[in-house]
Amino acid sequence: MTASASADLGALRDVLKAAVAPGSERDVERYDIDGATPGAAFEPGNREDLATLVRLADEHGLAVVPQGARTSLALGRPLAGYDLAVDLGGLRQTVEYVPDDLTVTVEAGRRLGALQAELREHGQYLPIDVPPNDDVTIGGLLATARPGFWRGHLPAARDLILGIEVCLPTGGTVRSGGRVVKNVTGYDLHRLHTGALGAFGVIVEATFKVAPYPEASRTLVAKAPNLEAATALALRTWDASPVLRALTVLTSSAARLAGLEAAPQVLVELAGAKRAIDRSATDLASIAPFVDAPAGAWGALRRAQGDSERTVVRAGVAPTATRTLLERIDQAGGTGWTNIAPGAVVAILPEPTAEAIESLRSEAERLGGFLQVESAPAELRRQVAPSPGDTVLVEALRDRFDAKRTINRGRWGAVL
């Protein structure tokens, strides 16, 4: 990767610096991505400065990488250019929170953990768990849309988002959706931006539907003789409880990582009204010897999945087909788990090669699904990173929203 306008960057840096509030410039060393350092870095303290930076970058052909907590920068293809780091950390306000409406509007740089603490004061939360932890920013979790353990039991970010404001490379900001929980006014551009890795603009603000914080939660675990039995038990568990918040099959090494006995395990989280949880736990005990487990098991797995130093892949197949993939990962010495409801198989690969990942992807596709590299060294991602979907449509959209490929250049591939 090269800086695309490096020859002029010294002069441009002064232009950028003069255009925004004093004190916004940051040390570029803090913004290294895949070994590359940008020519300039800024942390705008307001939306106008953000829009100015992005517009000037676009005008001068600079490649901009917006970033928040920097936890998912190894997702997608390696960048094809990196001139300007734009840190969204300066935009971290809660814009509006109406507990009785179950809606909250926040700026993109707000950390999920800070938001959850604010919501918790009113007995509510944003029911999203993402790797590696709640340090992620709202903009980051939307742009990457990485699912966690609650996926399939609770709505995901792309379901909870009600509206968005994004900054376009042309410098303007545009909105879609709104601040009400049910709304079909116009095209849902907020869903387009969710998981788009910034392809159509820099997320500035988002509105979400929040939920009551559950009265209680409880983590249970049951050991199984092998992954086949564990998966079968998990599928029965899926049918047996309506208060599941997570349902995961762990390989032995994943169980060890979670602080549990190193054996195939079914890890369950129940959440809701205490009476409902107690009743559900009793029901589950009748189908397998579930015992209470430390809730910290989830955090350990989440941190491991979000560790960008590791090579992590996530496959998606039908829940009943997950066993095949999980067994294969286990036999290859990987650490893996299956989130049953969304059919998500997560694997941490010990000695990853492009061939091994492609082979696993072929198997996922043979089973009717997909495989995504969530983090890996740049060279590996260059070889196996996913396609953006229908390239013709995505390119046509990108042409209209970011014709010069100013934002996150190359993360969806060369053309995009």
Add this chain to the structure above:
Amino acid sequence: MPTNDTGPTNDPGSLIRELQEALGASNVLHEPEDLVVYEYDATIERSLPDVVVFPATAEDVAAAVRLAVKYDLPVVPRGSGTGLSGGAVPIKGGILIVMTRMNRILEIDADNRVAVVQPGVINLHLQNALAEYGLLYAPDPSSQRVCTIGGNIANNSGGPHTLAHGSTVNHILGLEVVLPDGRIVRLGGRVPDAPGVDLRGLFVGSEGTLGIVTEATLRLVRQAPATRTLLAIFDSVAAASEAVSTVIRRGVIPVAMEMLDQEIIRIVEPRIHAGYPLDAGAVLLIEVEGVPDGVAADSAVVEQACRDTGAREVRSADEAEERERLWEGRKAAIGAIGGAAPAFYLLDGVVPRTKLPEVMTQVLELCREYGFACGNVFHAGDGNLHPNIMFDPTIPGATERVLELGGAIMRACVDAGGSVTGEHGIGLEKRSYMEWVFSEADLDAQRSVREAFGPADRFNPCKVLPGGHGCASGHASEVMQHLGAGSYV
């Protein structure tokens, strides 16, 4: 985009012949007496298509679209025609593609909670087929006895149970669609969170302006082991509205919270005998579900919240038949209004839940000011209003005033921080209101999306976005130009 080598042709005879060759003669209607059946949907808008086709496969749809390109004609998709915003009206003529022949449930994968269906499947038919597996497809628009899954996808339809389960977009895993250039592509898949840009999420709710759905992969949910329906009776809409917020504030999200006001109760009860007291100011129908112990706990919270906000009585039903009876009044309400007034205009607006009491007061005041009876039956838990303005269109000037009143109510929703549609869509009806909600830059971004999928006047022209070549300029003119005496609005 494929180009038309020979340029557009205007020979309608050769278009009909080519469509007949591609789809079969019996699947192409072009005689005036046949076309007239397809000039309207559930609104009053009327406009004749040039030709109506009934495809059986995605390839049929693609063939029709390619011919539309060749003859430079608009394409308008249509399901059962139950839309309430004029979305299926071929306002500029062209080829109307009716999807009702593609009505097969292709697969129910109960173990993985997935169904694959063609777009012409009736929502209720799917629900009935899923019941034997103990599964359901959550979106349940009030028109579910007739509306199609494809229409639901086009409008991102909701329904009473949207409160807990979300709208259609939350239940669509994947789509096969025919794009405006005739390409057949798949968006999403059989499992969620596939890598790539979420074109599926963008497509749902695009009202037939970006393409036509030819197959849908749906996420199913397991039926809850226990369900309880509560009927809470209040002296006023304001008290019932306060109860809605109080329930939410106490940490319970019922699966449905529906309100019927006094006007509606007085229309519905004599016809349906659902047991709603005629002297009630409003009733709330509230449903909770889950494991039996959880349902009992949540019901207790709901009941107390209702009593604390002035409910004079709270009834509850656990058995299916009993619950169904309580729901019957809600489900039959719109039909009952049809029998009680010469015509009525069903509105769809949405406000923040906490603004419900204030906006409902405004709605009733506006109706009084304009001199029309107005019944309200709506999704209170979502803040999704459905005022039904009753009027006699044979009285000179009445229809114009009703439309003006509708606009004033929509404006009140927007001013309260809400929007102009929660589930019926923009269609033709509300294009001009889009400017109340979005800036010109916002609308330009939406136009860019439309252009990325194809020429803006190819698929469902004059829908969703204001402006457009040859489209009428404002709501009143769009509605009025096709209004006839005695029309149902």
